[in-house]
Amino acid sequence: MPLPRRPRLVAAAVALCAAGIASAAVVFTTNGPFGGFFGLWGADLNPQQKAAARFVPTADHTFDDARVWLMNNSGSAYGQVTLRLELDATDVGQGGVSRPSGIALEEWSFPIQTLGWNPVQHTAPGSARPALRAGRKYWIVASSPAPSGANPVWNFASSGNAYTAILQLDGSWAAGSSAALTLTVNGAPGAPKKGDIDRNGAVNAKDLSLLLTRWASTHPAAGDADTNQDGIVNALDLADLLASWG
């Protein structure tokens, strides 16, 4: 006797969901903006002020997306937001103070999708999908060209332990409030081997050719050829590639 159609369809849907769950993991997350002691509040994004949250993966991942809660200082204007996934200054030879380096692995720009005191979680999906290496420091940096009073606000989390920083009027980064900017980073567990630039699972002459083509490049052209993520393609990356040959 043939099986009824409905149970077979349900089984297929469950299998698809299971596959989706298995391929994604939370690399880092804070709580959302609701329920905190001060209620809804956050850091203004305008030409004089950027805001950033730092995260440190505990295991290697491949970046999937970043999600932040944003609201709006205006009741009628949708401000523009730019988010960037940046390397840490201490990893790219910019001194010993942890802060955003200005070197981006990914970048997104979109209009904020909310008006007034109405936070919405905005998702920035990965395109280059860089490796997030265990123990390294990364930043999600937000900025906006919108003028103060009609600009996006990056909400503080009700609780959480992200390290945050604010770009001051004089152009220097300073430690943010003790409260965290909201941030969730998702990724697929595991990352390509260092030197597997075309991501086919092997490190071979094709990857070597790609690395040499990008020799001395900086981001974004450097891409995965910058295997040690120090901002430039050079002999250190070549050594990484040769060490994982095969």
Ligand SMILES: [Ca+2]
């Ligand atoms: Ca390869």
Ligand SMILES: [Ca+2]
């Ligand atoms: Ca490098």
